[in-house]
Amino acid sequence: MTSAWVAKEVIGDCILYEGDMRAVLPELAEKADLCATDPPYRLTSGGRGQTMGGKFHPDRYDNKGDLMQVLPWAKMPAPIFAALKEDADAYVMTNSKHVARSQIAFEAGGFKHHELLTWDKGAVTRQPFYLRCQEFTHYLWKGRARHIADGGAKTRFACAAPKNHWHPTAKPTSLMALYVLQSSDLGGLVLDPFAGSAATLIAAAAFGRRAIGVELKPRFFDLACEAVHAAYADGFAQVHAAWDRDRLANNIRGLAHAA
Numbered sequence: 001m002t003s004a005w006v007a008k009e010v011i012g013d014c015i016l017y018e019g020d021m022r023a024v025l026p027e028l029a030e031k032a033d034l035c036a037t038d039p040p041y042r043l044t045s046g047g048r049g050q051t052m053g054g055k056f057h058p059d060r061y062d063n064k065g066d067l068m069q070v071l072p073w074a075k076m077p078a079p080i081f082a083a084l085k086e087d088a089d090a091y092v093m094t095n096s097k098h099v100a101r102s103q104i105a106f107e108a109g110g111f112k113h114h115e116l117l118t119w120d121k122g123a124v125t126r127q128p129f130y131l132r133c134q135e136f137t138h139y140l141w142k143g144r145a146r147h148i149a150d151g152g153a154k155t156r157f158a159c160a161a162p163k164n165h166w167h168p169t170a171k172p173t174s175l176m177a178l179y180v181l182q183s184s185d186l187g188g189l190v191l192d193p194f195a196g197s198a199a200t201l202i203a204a205a206a207f208g209r210r211a212i213g214v215e216l217k218p219r220f221f222d223l224a225c226e227a228v229h230a231a232y233a234d235g236f237a238q239v240h241a242a243w244d245r246d247r248l249a250n251n252i253r254g255l256a257h258a259a
Contacts, residue, residue: 005019014201016225017212018215021216032088033190034179034184036179036183043095076109089139112141118136159246160172171199177203177239181207186208189210
């Protein structure tokens with residue numbers, strides 16, 4: 001019998017799978033309480049008037065819209081919806097170009113839409129039509145809606161994007177910790193079907209949750225496993241310190257890491 005995944009690694013309360021999430025999710029033994037993910041999506045192509053650096057340097061990006069292998073929005077919701085419990089929340093990240101089509105796809109896939117959240121990442125993405133300094137997150141649910149842990153939190157959350165990271169679209173653990181702490185309980189199972197830099201998995205484990213992540217690209221899978229190992233070795237001290245700094249900077253008085 002052929003396995004649905006190429007590799008599997010268990011690290012503490014985290015399980016990481018290398019493979020296509022469409023094949024892996026139906027084979028999971030337990031349904032998740034929460035999904036928090038940053039899917040890969042196409043970027044704006046063409047229009048380059050100057051050489052850019054970082055992940056958009058010509059050596060890394062050909063300006064055709066695909067920074068990495070992407071899956072059409074319409075193909076994402078069904079396996080994620082089926083992998084969640086009857087009553088569950090989901091946080092799905094996107095950018096301004098994809099807000100409408102991603103919301104349409106996930107609502108067509110059975111999810112209901114609570115709110116559009118904003119991540120103010122401080123650093124800007126250079127482009128000729130305004131400097132882009134934010135990304136967006138669809139806050140969704142299935143089944144019966146649950147209350148978030150801190151209803152006083154605003155729809156905008158500001159924290160710095162990781163610098164000089166090995167993953168081109170790495171997200172800060174504080175951002176993913178916000179979603180994990182707001183919409184899951186201690187011991188709950190958090191799913192990230194596009195694990196990437198493992199920020200969701202690390203945030204979940206740091207705050208007493210279990211986590212499952214799926215990553216398609218072998219190199220990112222290996223590096224994500226290394227990142228989770230390193231976070232455990234550190235006792236999640238950096239994650240906790242960053243969260244307490246960022247939550248206070250955003251006037252979130254609850255959700256302390258001890259909780």
